[in-house]
Amino acid sequence: MEEKKALLERIRELKKQRNAVILAHNYQTGEIQDIADFVGDSFELSRIASQSAADVIVFCGVTFMAETAAILAPDKVVLLPEISAGCPLADMVTAKALQEKKARHKGAAVVTYINSPAEVKAQSDICVTSSNALRVVDSLDADEILFVPDMNLGSFVAGQTKKKIILWHGYCPTHHHVTLQDLLAAREAHSDAVVMVHPECRPEVVKAADYVFSTGGMIKFARDTSFKKIIVGTETGLLHRLEKENPEKQFFALSRRLFCPNMKLTTLEKVRRALETMEPRITVLLPVRELARKPLERMLAVA
Numbered sequence: 226m227e228e229k230k231a232l233l234e235r236i237r238e239l240k241k242q243r244n245a246v247i248l249a250h251n252y253q254t255g256e257i258q259d260i261a262d263f264v265g266d267s268f269e270l271s272r273i274a275s276q277s278a279a280d281v282i283v284f285c286g287v288t289f290m291a292e293t294a295a296i297l298a299p300d301k302v303v304l305l306p307e308i309s310a311g312c313p314l315a316d317m318v319t320a321k322a323l324q325e326k327k328a329r330h331k332g333a334a335v336v337t338y339i340n341s342p343a344e345v346k347a348q349s350d351i352c353v354t355s356s357n358a359l360r361v362v363d364s365l366d367a368d369e370i371l372f373v374p375d376m377n378l379g380s381f382v383a384g385q386t387k388k389k390i391i392l393w394h395g396y397c398p399t400h401h402h403v404t405l406q407d408l409l410a411a412r413e414a415h416s417d418a419v420v421m422v423h424p425e426c427r428p429e430v431v432k433a434a435d436y437v438f439s440t441g442g443m444i445k446f447a448r449d450t451s452f453k454k455i456i457v458g459t460e461t462g463l464l465h466r467l468e469k470e471n472p473e474k475q476f477f478a479l480s481r482r483l484f485c486p487n488m489k490l491t492t493l494e495k496v497r498r499a500l501e502t503m504e505p506r507i508t509v510l511l512p513v514r515e516l517a518r519k520p521l522e523r524m525l526a527v528a
C-alpha cells in the first residue's frame with residue numbers, strides 16, 4: 226500500500242517535471258485509468274493527442290494508438306510504456322497487401338480503421354474509428370469503399386450505407402471470438418438487462434444486441450440511459466469506468482473471453498520507468514508520417 230502510494234507520487238512528480246500528459250484507452254487496467262489525465266476511446270484520444278499542450282505523451286494503450294499520437298503531434302515525445310503491446314487486428318493488414326488490393330479496385334476510396342499500421346494509413350484516403358465510421362463513409366464522394374482491416378466493423382457500416390463496401394478479412398480476436406450463444410446466455414442470466422456491443426463483434430452478435438457503440442459511445446449511453454442493468458459486449462476493462470461513473474447501475478460482461486492481453490501489459494511501474502528514461506519512444510519517420518497524417522486529419526475534420 227505504502228509502496229503503491231510512493232509509486233503514484235513519483236509518477237505525479239515525473240509528469241510535472243517532464244510536462245507530460247497520460248492518455249489511457251478505456252481497456253486499460255483500473256489503476257492505469259485512475260492515474261491518467263484522460264481516459265477515452267480511440268477517437269477521443271487521437272483528438273486530445275493532436276491538441277495537447279504537453280511536451281510528452283505517455284500513451285497507455287497499444288502500438289497503433291501511440292503511432293497515431295506521434296503522427297498527429299510530431300513535435301512531442303510519445304512514450305508507449307510497454308513496447309510489445311501490439312494489436313493483432315492492426316497486424317492483419319500490411320502496406321504491400323493493401324497496395325495489391327487497391328490495384329484490383331481502382332475506383333474505390335480506401336477507408337482505414339485507426340487500428341492499423343502507419344504505413345497502411347499512409348496509403349489510405351481517410352481513417353475512421355468505431356465511433357465515426359458510418360458518418361465518415363457517408364461523407365465521401367466515392368460509391369465504392371475498400372474498408373480496411375476490420376471486416377466486422379465494415380459489415381456494420383455496409384448494413385447502414387448505400388455505398389458498396391469491399392471488406393478486408395481482418396478482425397479483433399477479442400471481439401470476434403464472442404458468439405451469439407454467449408450473448409443469448411448473458412441475456413438469460415440477466416433477463417432484465419439491455420445489451421450493448423462493440424461493432425468489432427461478429428454481425429450475428431451485433432444484430433442480436435440492443436445497442437451498438439464504440440467504447441466512448443458506451444460510456445455516454447450508460448450515463449444517459451434510465452436502464453439500470455447493462456450487459457457489456459466489449460473488452461472488460463471498460464467495466465472499471467462504467468462502474469466508477471455509474472455506481473447506481475449494474476454492468477455485466479457479455480463474456481469472460483472479452484479480454485485483450487495487450488491492453489493489460491501496461492503497469493504503474495512501466496509508466497514510471499517510461500517517464501524516468503523517456504523510453505520506449507514511438508516515432509513515425511518521414512515520408513510515412515506526413516502521408517499518414519492526411520487521412521487522420523481528414524477524419525478529424527469530418528467527425
Ligand code: 13P
Nearest residue numbers: 266267268354355439440
Ligand atoms: P474504441 O474506438 O471504441 O475505443 O475501440 C478501440 C478498439 O481498439 C476496440 O478494440
